[in-house]
Amino acid sequence: EADIYQTPRYLVIGTGKKITLECSQTMGHDKMYWYQQDPGMELHLIHYSYGVNSTEKGDLSSESTVSRIRTEHFPLTLESARPSHTSQYLCASSEWRVSGNTIYFGEGSWLTVV
Amino acid sequence: SQKIEQNSEALNIQEGKTATLTCNYTNYSPAYLQWYRQDPGRGPVFLLLIRENEKEKRKERLKVTFDTTLKQSLFHITASQPADSATYLCALDRTDKLIFGTGTRLQVFP
Numbered sequence: 001e002a003d004i005y006q007t008p009r010y011l012v013i014g015t016g017k018k019i020t021l022e023c024s025q026t027m028g029h030d031k032m033y034w035y036q037q038d039p040g041m042e043l044h045l046i047h048y049s050y051g052v053n054s055t056e057k058g059d060l061s062s063e064s065t066v067s068r069i070r071t072e073h074f075p076l077t078l079e080s081a082r083p084s085h086t087s088q089y090l091c092a093s094s095e096w097r098v099s100g101n102t103i104y105f106g107e108g109s110w111l112t113v114v
Numbered sequence: 115s116q117k118i119e120q121n122s123e124a125l126n127i128q129e130g131k132t133a134t135l136t137c138n139y140t141n142y143s144p145a146y147l148q149w150y151r152q153d154p155g156r157g158p159v160f161l162l163l164i165r166e167n168e169k170e171k172r173k174e175r176l177k178v179t180f181d182t183t184l185k186q187s188l189f190h191i192t193a194s195q196p197a198d199s200a201t202y203l204c205a206l207d208r209t210d211k212l213i214f215g216t217g218t219r220l221q222v223f224p
Binding site (some may be wrong): 033 | 145146148155156157158159160163165203205207211212213214215216217
């Protein structure tokens with residue numbers, strides 16, 4: 001069982017509001033990720049981090065921003081939510097090993113912007 | 115750009131049979147390939163990893179093969195059970211990040 005937690009699990013919010021999706025992991029992993037996934041569709045990497053003060057944009061362009069001030073914490077923020085941001089957001093972490101880079105996912109945050 | 119293809123059509127099989135899922139990739143030579151299981155509304159869960167120098171990997175009822183010449187991985191579930199019903203994703207590494215296929219939905223009926 002992976003020790004990675006996301007809050008809120010479900011959020012319905014009005015257009016223009018600022019939201020922050022929280023993600024925490026207790027495994028001490030250096031690498032953390034945010035993926036976006038629409039129902040029945042593939043996972044898209046939107047942000048990742050190699051460690052404290054490191055953040056990079058992923059393959060899918062996103063208007064969200066992230067920060068990594070502490071190893072265990074990797075929040076995602078939308079300054080002004082729009083209906084097009086409605087999706088599931090999955091946080092993940094990993095620790096590099098010789099055997100490979102296995103990723104552990106949280107349960108996801110379902111965001112609906114009305 | 116790298117492309118991962120999994121059968122988008124759902125795979126329906128009877129309980130007790132072997133399920134075989136396919137993952138094909140192009141324009142890349144990954145050092146390893148992974149398989150994940152995803153249940154509806156949940157995050158993916160890691161199942162197996164196979165490296166480029168390994169032809170086959172097993173874990174209980176699961177078996178993965180990796181053919182770097184064909185650029186293909188096969189994922190087998192033997193003696194399938196209704197509890198195996200889920201979407202199965204393959205993922206390959208790309209410069210320390212994983213990219214995922216769209217997944218194949220498996221439905222095992224009694």
